[in-house]
Structure formats: structure tokens, C-alpha cells
Amino acid sequence: MSADAFRVKSRTLPVAAVRVRTLIAIAALMLYAAVGSWVLEQTYGHPLSPVRAFAEAWQRLTGIGEPVDIVPSGIPFAERRILVWFLRSLPVLSVTVVLGVALAALRPASHRRRHRAEVDHVARLLHAHGYSTVSSFALADDADYFFSRNGRAVVAYRFESDTLLVIGDPIGPEEDLRPLLIDFDRFCRERDWAYGFFQARPELLGLYRSLGLRALHVGEDPILETQHFTLEGSAVGEARRSAGRAARAGIEVRHFLPGSQALASSGQGMAESSGIPDLREQLHQVSSEWLSTRPAAEKGFCVGRFDASGLRHAWLSVAWNAVAKRVEGFVTWEPIWARRGWALDLVRRRQSSAAGSMELLVIRSVEEARARGDAMLSLSLSALADVERDEESGPEEFARARAFLRRHLARFYDFEGLFRWKSKFNPRFEDRYLVYPGPLALPRVAIALVRAQRPGGLLQALSPKSPAREE
Numbered sequence: 001m002s003a004d005a006f007r008v009k010s011r012t013l014p015v016a017a018v019r020v021r022t023l024i025a026i027a028a029l030m031l032y033a034a035v036g037s038w039v040l041e042q043t044y045g046h047p048l049s050p051v052r053a054f055a056e057a058w059q060r061l062t063g064i065g066e067p068v069d070i071v072p073s074g075i076p077f078a079e080r081r082i083l084v085w086f087l088r089s090l091p092v093l094s095v096t097v098v099l100g101v102a103l104a105a106l107r108p109a110s111h112r113r114r115h116r117a118e119v120d121h122v123a124r125l126l127h128a129h130g131y132s133t134v135s136s137f138a139l140a141d142d143a144d145y146f147f148s149r150n151g152r153a154v155v156a157y158r159f160e161s162d163t164l165l166v167i168g169d170p171i172g173p174e175e176d177l178r179p180l181l182i183d184f185d186r187f188c189r190e191r192d193w194a195y196g197f198f199q200a201r202p203e204l205l206g207l208y209r210s211l212g213l214r215a216l217h218v219g220e221d222p223i224l225e226t227q228h229f230t231l232e233g234s235a236v237g238e239a240r241r242s243a244g245r246a247a248r249a250g251i252e253v254r255h256f257l258p259g260s261q262a263l264a265s266s267g268q269g270m271a272e273s274s275g276i277p278d279l280r281e282q283l284h285q286v287s288s289e290w291l292s293t294r295p296a297a298e299k300g301f302c303v304g305r306f307d308a309s310g311l312r313h314a315w316l317s318v319a320w321n322a323v324a325k326r327v328e329g330f331v332t333w334e335p336i337w338a339r340r341g342w343a344l345d346l347v348r349r350r351q352s353s354a355a356g357s358m359e360l361l362v363i364r365s366v367e368e369a370r371a372r373g374d375a376m377l378s379l380s381l382s383a384l385a386d387v388e389r390d391e392e393s394g395p396e397e398f399a400r401a402r403a404f405l406r407r408h409l410a411r412f413y414d415f416e417g418l419f420r421w422k423s424k425f426n427p428r429f430e431d432r433y434l435v436y437p438g439p440l441a442l443p444r445v446a447i448a449l450v451r452a453q454r455p456g457g458l459l460q461a462l463s464p465k466s467p468a469r470e471e
Contacts, residue, residue: 025097033090118145122154125171126337129153132168133221133343133378134199134302136334142300143167146187148180155184157195158301163448164188164195167302169204177204181211185437196445197435198302199381208435215433216442220387220419222379222427224362226370229425231363239359239424246356250323253364256316258335276320280308282327283318290348301452302381304332304345315342317365319349319357328353331361333377341376342369362425379427385419387429 075083119139126135137143138156146155146164153172157164170177170184188195198218200208205215231240254275276282287306291298298305304314315333320326329349333342342365349358362379369377436445 022097022101025101029090029093029097032093118147121151122156122171125152125154128338129171129173130336130338131203132171132199132201133336133341133380134168135171135336135338136343137302137304138167138171146180146184148172148176149183150176152176153180155180158452160301160448160452161444162193163444164193165301165445165448165452166195166197168199169197169201177207178211181207185211188437194441194444194448195437196441196449197433198449200433200435202431202433205433205435213435213437214439214442215435217386217431218434219381219383219432220385220429221381221432222422222425223430224366224377224379224425224427226366226374226376229366229370233426235426236424239363239426242356242359242424243363244356246319246354246360249354249356250321251328251354251357251360252320252322253361254318254320255365255368256312256318258313258315260312260316276318276327277325279318279327283311283330284308286327286329286350287346287348289350293351300454301449303453304334306346306348314345315365317361317368319353319361321354326350328357329361331358331365333365336376336378339376340374341378342374343378344380358421359424366425379422379425381432382415382419382422384415385429 122138122145126138130136130138135156138145138154140158142158143156144159146157148154153170153176155166155170156168157166159165170180172180184195197208199221200215208215230236231243284306291306311332315335316330317333318330319328321328327350330346331344331348332346334345335341336343344362347358362377366377434445436442
């Protein structure tokens with residue numbers, strides 16, 4: 001197979017197309033001037049001079065030269081208004097044509113998705129090299145791909161607002177990443193697209209920076225290592241006590257692995273296979289109630305959306321209240337194939353759920369993962385969180401900016417509360433970064449991230465409801 005089969009191509013605006021559109025626009029303008037002049041001369045009997053119209057426009061714009069009278073004197077007022085309007089429209093339309101041609105020639109290339117057929121190939125790369133905790137979203141329906149020349153590595157991204165938002169890090173063998181990133185940077189620059197690697201890992205910061213890219217610390221990823229996780233000691237005392245209260249209240253945790261028939265079936269068969277009556281309907285109720293208290297709709301980038309039929313592709317853990325016969329809450333986990341682990345995705349509960357239900361879900365999930373031989377669980381990004389920083393934290397102004405955002409966005413999203421909840425489990429924290437080409441690209445990447453996360457954009461993201469909390 002040719003290496004070009006793995007290259008993403010995008011429609012650009014060729015010179016020939018610009019030339020043709022320019023000629024059509026000029027011809028249309030000349031036809032408008034000629035036909036309009038002829039019609040008005042035939043109607044009113046006064047000869048018109050488009051040349052004098054442009055001379056008047058130049059004098060008005062620059063103040064150079066003598067004032068120009070574009071229509072003969074002595075014409076009745078009503079006729080004069082029509083003639084003056086027509087003649088003055090010619091320079092305006094000419095400027096419009098020039099600006100339109102310039103914008104058409106300079107605008108970023110439009111994007112066409114070409115590689116959805118390569119999902120199976122990307123899945124194979126993920127199983128071998130998908131180390132990012134968001135790598136599973138490279139298989140999402142809205143993801144597209146830029147492959148290395150040899151097809152052994154890939155950048156998975158989402159196109160948003162002339163910006164390529166990369167899902168985690170490039171995926172592939174280490175020796176193929178540098179040439180892939182060089183080609184990807186050239187690919188974006190040729191089309192005037194910005195790009196950013198969202199939730200990039202610190203392991204690749206050296207490579208990024210050697211290519212002239214910049215890194216901004218955006219949060220912490222709490223990691224639970226299954227073989228070292230314990231409920232003993234004061235560090236996990238709060239989580240242990242909360243989970244104990246839920247267990248004493250009769251909460252049980254049921255696990256449904258990817259492909260579970262409990263979610264693929266329906267009706268009585270589903271109830272029998274899951275042990276929970278109306279499981280799918282109850283999950284939908286929990287999710288709808290949870291969403292009703294959120295400041296906006298579900299997030300949309302590197303985060304899953306609730307889809308009852310699609311849950312069978314994730315690991316689902318359900319908090320089942322055997323006393324009340326209802327689902328109190330649930331979490332879903334997405335695979336991190338190359339690390340033999342899972343990343344927390346959806347976290348949903350009822351407003352009236354039994355205290356400690358979500359803590360019990362996480363603890364039982366760690367125990368289940370350990371029993372299956374999985375190595376780690378990620379509690380997923382805590383945005384703007386900042387534990388003990390080192391020399392990689394970036395300039396001091398970035399730290400001040402994070403603190404400012406945490407304070408002033410608290411009424412829209414409970415960053416601190418979410419971070420504290422995840423810290424209950426005494427995780428090991430991994431830094432996460434936004435990697436971008438330079439200062440001018442950062443605002444474009446930030447705007448694209450907001451639009452990708454919230455379908456309604458910035459205004460919806462800042463909707464004045466109560467702060468969003470995950471637990």
C-alpha cells in the first residue's frame with residue numbers, strides 16, 4: 001500500500017479557481033455598469049459617465065483633486081437621486097469585489113474528512129501505542145486522522161473553527177513521532193490552520209519543545225495504580241468512610257464490561273441478565289436528572305456523551321440500591337490499551353443518591369480492575385488543578401492566570417470541589433499540557449476548545465446556573 005494512502009488531504013482554493021471567480025466578478029460588474037448606464041440614459045435622456053463616478057469616489061476618499069459633479073446640472077431632484085445612487089454604487093461594488101477576491105485567496109483551506117475508513121488501523125495503533133488517558137476518543141465519530149508517511153503513526157484530531165484539536169499525543173512508535181510532527185506542522189501551516197495537542201503528557205514535552213512548540217500546564221490527571229491502591233491509612237480515610245456508609249445503606253456495585261448483553265438486550269431479558277430491572281431506563285433517568293443541574297449541555301471533546309445503547313462499548317459500573325430498588329448513580333470507564341488501564345468518563349448520580357455512592361463506585365472499580373489484572377485507573381483531567389509544581393510548570397504568569405481562572409470561573413464550574421473529590425483516593429498526579437505552535441495560535445486554540453466542549457460556545461459555557469460538579 002502506498003504511503004500516500006495514509007495522508008490526509010484537504011481541499012485548498014487553487015489559483016485557477018481564484019482567477020475564474022475574479023473574472024466572473026469583474027465581468028458581472030462591467031455588465032452592471034454598462035446595462036445600468038444604458039437603461040438610465042434611455043429612461044431619463046441623460047448620458048452617464050462611470051469614469052466620472054470613480055473620479056468622484058477617489059476625491060471623496062482621499063481629498064485629492066477638485067470635486068467632481070457626476071451628473072449634468074439642471075436635472076430634476078428625483079431623477080438626480082436615482083442617477084447619483086447608481087453611479088456611486090459602482091465604486092462600492094468594485095471595492096466589494098476586490099475585498100471578496102482577497103478574502104477568498106487568503107482564507108484558510110476548508111477541511112474535508114477523508115480517513116474515517118481508517119478507524120480499524122487507528123484502533124490497532126492504539127492497542128500498541130495508546131498511552132494517553134484520552135486516547136480512546138481517537139475512535140469517536142467526530143475524529144479524523146493525519147498519518148505518518150509510513151502509516152505507523154497517526155495524529156487523531158477534531159477540526160473546529162479552522163483549528164485542529166489533537167486528542168492527546170501522537171500515536172505510534174517513538175522513532176516515528178518526530179517526522180510525523182514535522183509533517184503535521186507543515187500540513188497545518190500550508191492551510192493557515194492553528195493546532196493544539198490537548199492533554200499532552202510530560203513524557204513528550206522534550207520532543208515538542210525541540211520542534212519549537214510551547215506547552216501550557218492545564219491540569220492534573222489523578223492515577224490510581226491497582227496493585228498499590230489501599231484503603232488503609234489516613235490519606236484515604238474520607239473515601240473509606242464515605243464508601244462504608246453507602247455499603248451499610250445497602251448499595252451494591254454491579255460491573256458490566258464492554259460487550260455486556262445486559263445493555264445490548266432489552267425488556268425482561270435485560271433485567272434478567274443485569275439483575276437490575278429497567279436498567280437502561282434507570283440510567284437514562286439518572287443522566288437526565290444530573291444534566292438538569294449542569295450549567296450547560298454535555299461536553300463534547302475528549303469526554304463521552306450519554307447514550308444508553310452505546311454504553312455497551314464501555315465498562316459500566318452501577319451503584320444499585322437493593323433496598324430502594326433503584327440505580328443511585330453510575331460511572332463509565334474508557335480503555336487505555338497500551339497502559340492496561342481505564343480512564344473515568346461519565347460520572348452521574350441522582351440528587352437524592354445515598355451518601356458515599358460515588359466513592360463506593362470508584363473503590364469497587366479499582367478492586368475489580370485489580371482482580372482482572374489491569375494496571376491502573378485514571379480519574380481523568382482535573383482542569384486548572386495544580387499540585388507541587390517543578391521547573392516544567394511554565395512561566396509565573398501562567399500560574400497566576402490559572403489561579404485567576406479558578407477564582408473567577410468557580411461560579412460556573414467547581415474546579416476546586418472536583419479536584420478535592422478525586423484527591424480523596426490518594427492518587428498519583430500526572431501533569432497534563434496544552435501544546436501549541438506559538439503565542440498567536442493560543443487564542444485560536446482556546447476558542448476552538450470552548451466551542452468543541454460546548455455546542456453553544458462561550459455563552460453557553462458561561463450560563464449562570466449552579467457550579468457543575470462531577471461527584
